[in-house]
Amino acid sequence: MATIEQLAIFQITIPLIVAPLVFLLKNGNRAWFLTLVTSVAMMWVASQLLVHVLSVGEFVTQIGGWAAPWGIEYRVDTVNAFVLLIVSGMSSIVLMFARQSVNQEIESNKRSLFYTSWLLCLTGLLGVTITGDAFNVFVFLEISSLSSYVLIAMGRDRRALTSSFQYLVMGTIGATFILIGIGFLFIVTGTLNMADISERLSDTSQTRTVRTAFAFIIVGIGLKLAMFPLHLWLPNAYAYAPSVASAFLAATATKVALYMLLRFIYTVFGFEFSFDLPLSETLVILSSAAILVGSVVAIFQDNLKRLLAYSSVAQIGYMLLGVSLATQAGLSAALLHVFNHAVIKGGLFLVLGCFVFRFGTASLKLLSGKGTQMPWTFAAFIAGGLSLIGVPLTTGFVSKWQLVTAALDIGWWPVALVVLAGSILAIVYVWRAVEVLYFRPVSDDSQIVKEAPLELLLPTWLLIGANIYFGINTELSIGVADVAAHWLMTGTR
Amino acid sequence: MKIPASEVLLLLALIIPVVGSFFIFLCRKFPNVREGITLITGIALFANVSLIASRVFTGERPEFVLAEPFSGFTLSLAVEPLGMLFALLASFLWIITSIYAIGYMRGHGEDNQTRFYIFFACSIASVMGVAFAGDLLTLFVFYEILTLMTYPLVTHSGTAEARRSGRVYLGILISTSMVFFLLAVVWTALEVGTLAFSIGGIYPEGTEPWVLGLLLALFVFGIGKAAIMPFHRWLPAAMVAPTPVSALLHAVAVVKAGVFSILKICIYIFGASSLHNLAVAEWLSLLAGFTIIAASIVAMGKDNLKARLAYSTISQLSYVTLGALLGNSAAWTGASMHMVAHAFGKITLFFCAGAILVAHHKKNVSELDGLGRVMPFTMGAFFIGSLSIAGLPPTAGMWSKWYLVLGTVDAGELILLNVLLLSTLLNVYYLVSIPIRGFFKPLRTPVSGIKEAPLPCLIAIGVTTTITVGLFIYPEHLFQAVSGLVTTW
Amino acid sequence: MTRNPVLQVISKIMIPVILLFASYVQFHGDFGPGGGFQAGVLFAAAFILFGVVFGIESVVKVLPQGVLRFFIASGVLIYGATGFVTLYKGGDFLDYNVLSSHGPSGQHIGILVVELGVGITVASVVIAIFIAFAERD
């Protein structure tokens, strides 16, 4: 039995080591299996870490036996253990779905490359989350980004290439901004360890250099996070990526970016420094705009994947809105929505994966009336859509409730109204799709199609079921989010 | 056999219809078995609800906590007399409507009947949830579920018109509830720290009047199902649904869920004393009065029979809203009784409209001249029903209107008193005139002999008409049930 | 590509020198400036020069795709395996001190092995990139 410190190391090293092994495999199915096993193992590790931090408390583990300011340390606390579990859990569930979908969408000689990229992406995402070193964040971020560009570029449509390229340019600019910010922090403090930086900043804070660093880092993360108006790369990237890649990235990548944002705002720069700057005001405006604009644009999309992608832009707005409230309740709502949105969007993208599997397209026009041919898939779409709207007994409702409560608690009326108005827009775009899928006459009668295979339906319904389960029993989701928010605000459990 | 505890019965009220719908799904290939299951489910539910009622009216108050999604705020079931009355009403009329639906759906040759029965049963389950909701959060949750469960029924035919109406239906109901209702619920939760219904209201003394006023407005507008203007458009839109849906859901269950929620919030969240001191309550009751008159005037202009009935419903719902907002015991008694009286009256009218549609394919009022001679039974029932809606003897509607009028007098609202009286006149003009035309005007296209709707339809019409008259002659039980409530207010 | 004898002769002389220098940078990394990254690129440079002068197919003959793939993966595996060995020996991940009874010499061993892994991967990746680009018409 490994110690908990070793488990924390395994979180990164095992996928990193398995990646080249998968790379050497020729057979796509074997590669898939190895990837799945690794991912599930990482989920187990993450759950162990979460249990440990919840019961015992945060802990630090060093790489190479070098203590903190010189070496890199991994620091596990409630916040990132929660995110680790989300990332590895979503990866595992989406991977269960992946085999058939990948076999259909990706040429056989590229499948093991696909899974290699997947594992590297997972490594990167987990690494960003677990590390306590600012520069290491950049490195892992780039690992995950580079591999996600590859994942996206493997889409069948040639537009996957251009959208991947666009993402690459934007993503690199974002990462470089983060690098500049970290550079300034290094110049000011002479250290790269987050805890150290934060300690040393408390003496020198509010100098122009620190503020510049802050601005660069926030904008850089904003790019990775698809914070409005830096979201332009996201819709295309999600729309043309292979189905499973869309589901994986939608459920994890932006969540990790949000975590990064929180980590820098709360741990590195500190609550007081960050919110002395007009951060709250900026975020509130941007995220409200994201909710409204993202939802409105989603209404006019003709491709279901793009529709969901724009909806993601709006949903990221909800998370940022929670952050902008600058209260513990708001922060908790944001963290809760990180989890809930991962479940919702992961589930919905898997639903689209089922449609794409049978019909080879996510275009709304070509799918008209097809809902009737795949009742279970369609039912999953409706259930997920309701959650997106925020109907009671779904996770979406729980998030909205917490967010509205947090906003009203400090008397931010208009914010609460924006959140609720977002639901109305969500009904419009979800229901537009539902109507086309169900009520429109089938566009092409010759194509009589069976329900998606069980191997695809099970993981889809697993996520959709989780949507409902966590909409009723919120002990885990709200519970952990509360503890994590408290930890971020006060630094104590 | 040991009779289970009331808590279990409470849970069963939600479970029975859902289980029923599951079996309906299993028997989708055998229409007769399927309809049999619908009926059995209906009877089982009514028996179950009656069993609860027999205990509740003797003073028991069962409660059941389903889940606790937010710390301190639960999803719970609890029974009080008003909800009990509503549950009895809905579960009883479900049986009747099922009988009617069998005749109608087959007579009219509708598609997708299995889907129809499944969602019908699920809607009833949500109605039970609304009726037995133990706190505001639960009420909200089941209110929303009810909207979603009735959506497939509204868009049943799947035509472009049905889709458009579905959009209006969902759009208005979900928008109002998600924005206003939810906001009010969350705000109340923050303000008070609890959402449980309690006699005399839950807002602490000294809550700012503007807060209370705003909350009341949010509740009244947020509960779009009560169809107060300007959020009434969904109700006429919902009339594209098959007639049994319009009859049970859009004359009884759904709309009553709306006014029931308002009534319950007025009684158990605000309480009489809060309402009395609120200027907003008065403005809102004036708005309800306006809705009564305006909807009646619109109804006069409608030639489509179901549309006319829909606007009549809008107007009648505002009776209840008005009574709820007046906040005195006569008005509350009237409002509660009106829920029941209007239910029987209006469902009769819808049954008749459906019967006319099935038997003669006529949808418009102007086509009904002389039809009384062909469908004497249906037209007779229509006459009784419209008397009840107008609030004239010998029907149940008279008693509820009586108490509502008393309520306006008690509250000193002369304008509203006049509104109620004027509304009676308008009702006579646009509803009672229909059977009169039917009996006395000459038939446009001659039809030989009597041609009524299928037998199940007639049975259903007979039952509801009888009860409408019966409640006039023997109002004691209803009154006792309601006044049992009143003493606890 | 043109078969220019002058280039061919000179590169035949240069390539061994480059390889030698690459090895020096590689294995001297734990004493002075250098290490896997630099050495890997130098190593690859030799192969790229070879490919440019003698044609890409000659490089592919020496390093077929399968072999290249194997090298790419094995470098990472060497690196990871070192980490796991140190874990197994009771230290932290990549804690070289436990590799030998005498701490600093453990550091030497560790760095040498890890840098070897890095060098192999960097060299083979750079060559693979070169081949991938050059092979397309």
Add this chain to the structure above:
Amino acid sequence: MDILSHYNYWVAIFLMMTGFYVVIASGNLVKKLIGLNVFQASVFILYISAGVVDKGVPPILKEGASILYSNPLPHVLILTAIVVGVGTTALGLALAIRIKEAYGSVEEDDIHAQEED
């Protein structure tokens, strides 16, 4: 002149803006990548110049008690960043080639024009 005392920043900013401009203004995907490289290089320079210690010598361990070394850490970091940059460039170029094969052009305008049909 105080404004020139941190001339390394001016160089970095000049390069950064040049690179950024090229990324935005150029429609050619390969030129975009070059711009991106310049952009990244500016940050590398920023880091390395921050590691300079006045009168410091390259940080290679020598005999002697008090030799002033430059800070080696930025170099190490930037080495990693350069590798990342190489990876990005390689991937970007690979994508550019695939785009060329799919669309027959690496000019953004041409690609957009083809998408609109």
